[in-house]
Amino acid sequence: MCFSKVFWSLLLAVLLGGALTQVGCLDFNFPTFKKEDEHKLIISEGTTILMNAVQVTPDVANDPITNYSGHIFYNKPFRLWSKSKNITASFNTTFDLRITPDLSPKQSPVGEGMAFILAADTTFPQKSEGHWLGIVNASTNGSRQAKIVAVEFDTRKSYEEDIDDNHVGLDVNSIHSIEQVSLTRYGINLSETYLYDAIKVRVQYDGKVMNVSAKTNITSEYKLISLPLELSSYLPEKVFVGFSASTGNAIQTNCLRTWEFHSSDIVDEELEMLWVWITVPVVLIVLSMIVFYLYWQNKHREQPEDAYPRIEDQIQGSSMAPQKFKFKDLRKATGNFNPKNKLGKGGFGTVYKGFLASKEVAVKRMSKDSSQGKQEFIAEVTTIGSLHHKNLVRLIGWCYERRELLLVYEFMPNCSLDKFIFGNEKLGMEEPTLSWERRHTIIYGVAQALDYLHNGCEKRVLHRDIKASNIMLDSEFNAKLGDFGLARTLQQSKNTHHTTKVIAGTPGYMAPETFLTGRATVETDVYAFGVLVLEIVSGRKPGSQNEQSDYNNKNNIVYWLWDLHRQERMLDAVDSRLSNEFDEEGMLSMLVLALACCHPNPHQRPSMRTVLQVLTGEVPPPLVPTERPAFVWPAMPPSFKEDAENFSSGSQLSPFTELTGR
Ligand SMILES: *[C@@H]1O[C@H](CO)[C@@H](O)[C@H](O)[C@H]1NC(C)=O
Ligand SMILES: *[C@@H]1O[C@H](CO)[C@@H](O)[C@H](O)[C@H]1NC(C)=O
Ligand SMILES: *[C@@H]1O[C@H](CO)[C@@H](O)[C@H](O)[C@H]1NC(C)=O
Numbered sequence: 080m081c082f083s084k085v086f087w088s089l090l091l092a093v094l095l096g097g098a099l100t101q102v103g104c105l106d107f108n109f110p111t112f113k114k115e116d117e118h119k120l121i122i123s124e125g126t127t128i129l130m131n132a133v134q135v136t137p138d139v140a141n142d143p144i145t146n147y148s149g150h151i152f153y154n155k156p157f158r159l160w161s162k163s164k165n166i167t168a169s170f171n172t173t174f175d176l177r178i179t180p181d182l183s184p185k186q187s188p189v190g191e192g193m194a195f196i197l198a199a200d201t202t203f204p205q206k207s208e209g210h211w212l213g214i215v216n217a218s219t220n221g222s223r224q225a226k227i228v229a230v231e232f233d234t235r236k237s238y239e240e241d242i243d244d245n246h247v248g249l250d251v252n253s254i255h256s257i258e259q260v261s262l263t264r265y266g267i268n269l270s271e272t273y274l275y276d277a278i279k280v281r282v283q284y285d286g287k288v289m290n291v292s293a294k295t296n297i298t299s300e301y302k303l304i305s306l307p308l309e310l311s312s313y314l315p316e317k318v319f320v321g322f323s324a325s326t327g328n329a330i331q332t333n334c335l336r337t338w339e340f341h342s343s344d345i346v347d348e349e350l351e352m353l354w355v356w357i358t359v360p361v362v363l364i365v366l367s368m369i370v371f372y373l374y375w376q377n378k379h380r381e382q383p384e385d386a387y388p389r390i391e392d393q394i395q396g397s398s399m400a401p402q403k404f405k406f407k408d409l410r411k412a413t414g415n416f417n418p419k420n421k422l423g424k425g426g427f428g429t430v431y432k433g434f435l436a437s438k439e440v441a442v443k444r445m446s447k448d449s450s451q452g453k454q455e456f457i458a459e460v461t462t463i464g465s466l467h468h469k470n471l472v473r474l475i476g477w478c479y480e481r482r483e484l485l486l487v488y489e490f491m492p493n494c495s496l497d498k499f500i501f502g503n504e505k506l507g508m509e510e511p512t513l514s515w516e517r518r519h520t521i522i523y524g525v526a527q528a529l530d531y532l533h534n535g536c537e538k539r540v541l542h543r544d545i546k547a548s549n550i551m552l553d554s555e556f557n558a559k560l561g562d563f564g565l566a567r568t569l570q571q572s573k574n575t576h577h578t579t580k581v582i583a584g585t586p587g588y589m590a591p592e593t594f595l596t597g598r599a600t601v602e603t604d605v606y607a608f609g610v611l612v613l614e615i616v617s618g619r620k621p622g623s624q625n626e627q628s629d630y631n632n633k634n635n636i637v638y639w640l641w642d643l644h645r646q647e648r649m650l651d652a653v654d655s656r657l658s659n660e661f662d663e664e665g666m667l668s669m670l671v672l673a674l675a676c677c678h679p680n681p682h683q684r685p686s687m688r689t690v691l692q693v694l695t696g697e698v699p700p701p702l703v704p705t706e707r708p709a710f711v712w713p714a715m716p717p718s719f720k721e722d723a724e725n726f727s728s729g730s731q732l733s734p735f736t737e738l739t740g741r
């Protein structure tokens with residue numbers, strides 16, 4: 080991307096530079112003059128554009144203009160020479176003049192003439208009328224300060240030096256021509272230009288020699304003047320071009336009818352500087368961008384774990400993102416992560432109790448060497464953060480600072496369900512026994528939470544790790560599905576490659592097909608729910624089995640129950656601590672439902688929706704064969720085919736897995 084930027088910037092600079100360079104030369108053509116051409120010209124007062132010509136000294140019938148000088152300039156200067164480059168431009172110009180003296184008998188002699196001028200500026204010298212031809216005045220005549228070169232067309236012999244009243248002269252800073260030529264011998268009379276319509280003049284300069292030629296419609300073109308002239312000795316680098324004319328005692332119209340001008344271009348240093356001013360910063364910016372980019376890339380290569388900053392963007396970009404906390408606030412809330420406030424510890428980090436705005440919260444602080452990656456963190460924040468259900472532990476907020484990832488949950492005063500159903504043997508503490516009514520409420524709550532995850536929220540979510548230690552109990556012993564215990568099981572998240580089938584979940588809760596597919600599905604969640612129900616009812620641990628070969632292990636709670644089912648002794652499985660205080664029919668229905676959920680064939684397992692209907696008594700529990708059916712593979716779960724593609728290897732490790740395209 081950087082290289083295309085460089086390219087475009089350079090191209091832009093070159094184009095700009097090129098365009099600016101073009102400004103250096105001057106090219107224009109007035110085949111005729113119209114009123115609207117005025118804005119291209121700088122015109123002195125009294126000078127007008129009339130009858131398709133510039134009346135440099137106008138003819139005003141009732142107010143004869145005598146002793147007057149007029150000027151016009153083209154409104155832009157051109158670069159005549161360059162000191163630093165030691166070169167001089169060349170130019171060509173052609174123009175048509177028409178001079179008409181007032182020849183009424185009383186007027187004698189006729190008035191003055193006109194001139195093509197190259198001048199340093201566009202100020203019109205005061206008192207330059209009469210024989211000064213608008214070029215100089217008494218004080219500037221002969222002075223280097225005049226900075227003016229003129230080709231004069233003089234219609235009057237004003238003083239000694241003038242050869243006659245019909246000549247062309249070349250003037251440098253003075254009215255005294257350095258070269259003058261009478262037109263009479265070429266058959267041209269300036270005072271009678273009406274005879275030829277106009278006199279056509281060509282002035283050419285090649286940087287060394289100035290040539291002046293003229294023709295009329297009845298004469299051919301004559302070279303009048305050809306004189307070596309170092310214009311750079313008399314004129315500044317930039318000059319304006321134009322015309323002057325004057326009248327004396329008599330009036331005389333001095334008209335410019337056409338004017339064409341071409342100059343060669345000298346690259347203007349100022350514009351060159353501008354080009355540099357534009358190009359240098361652009362190049363510098365682009366270079367610094369490249370350097371910064373390389374530096375950034377390099378830095379990130381050195382510290383791959385610092386790929387975290389994008390977490391912020393991803394989480395903030397999610398519309399459902401929960402609150403973002405400051406690290407220092409969470410540290411304060413947990414008493415600087417005081418071990419006394421520790422609620423639990425797992426492979427992913429430690430959970431602390433804290434007070435935020437005098438409300439109890441649970442703060443999960445990921446250990447820095449945690450295998451829970453950033454994708455899992457993002458998934459947890461954006462997925463769980465958007466879920467709202469009374470049977471789900473609510474994620475209040477998150478924090479990512481100093482490369483520490485923290486999650487803030489609502490606080491559950493009664494800890495997790497496993498403490499109640501299995502007791503805490505280590506401490507020898509016995510939690511109060513949960514009545515059947517409470518256990519039923521807990522089962523119903525978990526079923527509602529799962530149904531919400533599977534069917535009720537915007538995107539299907541798989542919990543993937545349903546077990547007693549992940550069921551939190553609030554002060555009213557309502558079940559809330561959470562993830563605190565999760566951390567203990569997902570250890571292989573470094574293997575995030577596509578081919579690796581990482582088995583996520585807790586042994587004993589995992590459906591048999593999991594060991595073959597490594598995939599979580601709606602049906603594997605249902606299986607784990609079935610195991611959970613059996614635990615809650617029996618108060619027994621699910622037994623361990625890791626491999627498919629171990630599946631027929633008699634320690635397995637599912638196998639054990641199915642065996643009791645075959646012997647029609649299922650009620651023997653019920654926790655003795657319940658002291659037979661339960662409705663037998665309801666209990667049997669619950670156990671059959673649990674077995675149905677634990678059917679080896681995922682197709683046969685009921686959906687959570689059906690489970691809820693059985694729990695409310697709307698429908699009877701599904702029929703379950705008395706012999707535990709053999710596990711047959713392949714037995715693709717119905718949801719697997721359509722959902723399989725939607726799993727990324729990364730999300731496979733996530734405790735809550737999103738299924739899109741539901
Ligand atoms: C400028 O160029 C002319 C020839 O074009 C040369 O004679 C003269 O010495 C140069 N002047 C400088 C200052 O380089
Ligand atoms: C000649 O023209 C210059 C520039 O316009 C002006 O300053 C000066 O006063 C004029 N001299 C006379 C004698 O008018
Ligand atoms: C103008 O100045 C020149 C010297 O450059 C001088 O020869 C000439 O006589 C002056 N003309 C007038 C009318 O003063």
Ligand SMILES: *[C@@H]1O[C@H](CO)[C@@H](O)[C@H](O)[C@H]1NC(C)=O
Pocket residue numbers: 182245263268269270271
């Ligand atoms: C030029 O024309 C004017 C006006 O017609 C005339 O007075 C003058 O003598 C002519 N000059 C020449 C050299 O023919």
Ligand SMILES: *[C@@H]1O[C@H](CO)[C@@H](O)[C@H](O)[C@H]1NC(C)=O
Pocket residue numbers: 273274275276296297
């Ligand atoms: C030259 O121009 C004048 C004025 O427009 C015209 O009267 C005359 O016939 C022209 N002469 C030629 C030879 O075209």
Ligand SMILES: *[C@@H]1O[C@H](CO)[C@@H](O)[C@H](O)[C@H]1NC(C)=O
Pocket residue numbers: 283284285288289290302305
């Ligand atoms: C000026 O005239 C001379 C001699 O007639 C010629 O050699 C030269 O090329 C001309 N210069 C220009 C710029 O027309």
Ligand SMILES: *[C@@H]1O[C@H](CO)[C@@H](O)[C@H](O)[C@H]1NC(C)=O
Pocket residue numbers: 145146209327328329
């Ligand atoms: C023009 O100026 C000259 C010299 O300043 C003066 O003698 C003459 O009377 C003036 N002419 C008119 C018509 O004002």
Ligand SMILES: *[C@@H]1O[C@H](CO)[C@@H](O)[C@H](O)[C@H]1NC(C)=O
Pocket residue numbers: 169170171283341342343
């Ligand atoms: C001026 O005219 C001459 C001959 O007509 C030509 O060679 C030269 O390129 C022209 N110069 C400019 C700046 O137009």
